[in-house]
Amino acid sequence: MTHTKPKLAWLGAGLMGNPMAGRLLAAGYPVRVWNRTRAKAEALTSQGATVADTPADAVTGSDIVFTMLSDAEAVEAALSGVALPGKTLVQMSTIGPGENRRLAGRIEEAGGAYLEAPVLGSIPEAKSGKLIIMAGGSEATFAEVKPILACLGPEPRLIGSVGEASALKLALNQLIASLTVAFSTSLGFVEENGVDVNSFMEVLRQSALYAPTFDKKLSKMLEHDYRNPNFPTEHLIKDIDLFKREARSLDTQALEVLLQLYGRAQARHEREDYSCVYDAVTKRC
Known part of the structure; x- marks a missing residue:
């Protein structure tokens, strides 16, 4: 018996969303893609995606809807x-447990x-299908979606109820x-002392x-070249702030x-890789 693949709507075709949607297309899923900047969604048409004008248009006729966007x-x-x-x-x-x-x-x-x-993972893992996927929800919903998630990461894992996976991610x-x-602090100290x-x-x-x-970020730090980010600084700042707001019973002074x-680094290296914090630690910015 031939099983028809579910129709998917994919909302968000940015740095991570684009390669992730591409993997689902390569696996033979029909995908309607929407992105606020249409050109990013159109980049997937060569792989078989249908570009939608609005999120509602993307969702129409779909069975399963995915969101991969910047924040809540x-x-x-x-x-x-x-x-x-x-x-x-x-x-x-990546949004907060309460928001989810x-x-x-x-x-x-x-x-x-x-x-x-x-x-968990960045652009290389998104492209290769090696993301670490943490799910929160019912066992039945996870079972329904797991074969699709397996196109994005080898071992999708159900962590618990909604909110638990996002807490783990943060x-x-x-x-x-x-x-x-x-x-960055140790590396800077080592360099300072010859x-x-x-x-x-x-x-x-x-x-x-x-x-x-450490090895993944070392060359960027030593060369002070943070272009072509796998994870932009602004997104990590958002996640630190989210963690701080959600961690009500912890002492989060260190996060300040x-x-x-990271804020100082971001002001100097807008939209660049978060390893640019090395320049803030070493007072280059």
Whole structure:
């Protein structure tokens, strides 16, 4: 028996959304794509996508709707006035646990199903289908969507109810922000004192302190070239702020320092990679 693939609507064809939608098209799914800047959506037509003029147009006739947008405000704007009864919304943007729960409540009250599915990884992983996908929602909704998510990441994982996956995602992004500042501080100290950077990295790699992200960002920091970002600084700032607002019972004073450093770096390196925080740590900006 031939099984017809579900029709998909994809809202958001930016740095991550474009390659992710491309993988679904390559897997044979019919995809209607909408993006606020139409040209970014049109870049997917060569792969078989249909470009929609509005989110409502993209959703019409679809079975499952995906959102991969910058923040909760963008998600709310895209879904405003869009009818979703009988459809499944897979919300993949990085937004707060509370924001996901509120949105899930509205979708389910209107007769739709909801799954949050934030991802860990950047453009290379999006292109290769190696994203780490964390889902929050019911087991039934996850089972329905899992074969599609498997086109984007090898092992989609159901973390728990709505809000738990987005909390995990923010916890990981906070770690990215903190690790990058910590590494920048050590690297800057090593350079300031004339220690050979290769020796520093060789010892670091042999220790329990090492994280692969250090090597991924090292050349950008040493060359002070943060163009062609996999993860723009402005997005990480948004996530640090989200974490700070959602973490009501924690002492988040350290995050104030992170926000100051990344903010200073962003002012100098607009829309560039978040590793530019090295220039803020070393007082180049």
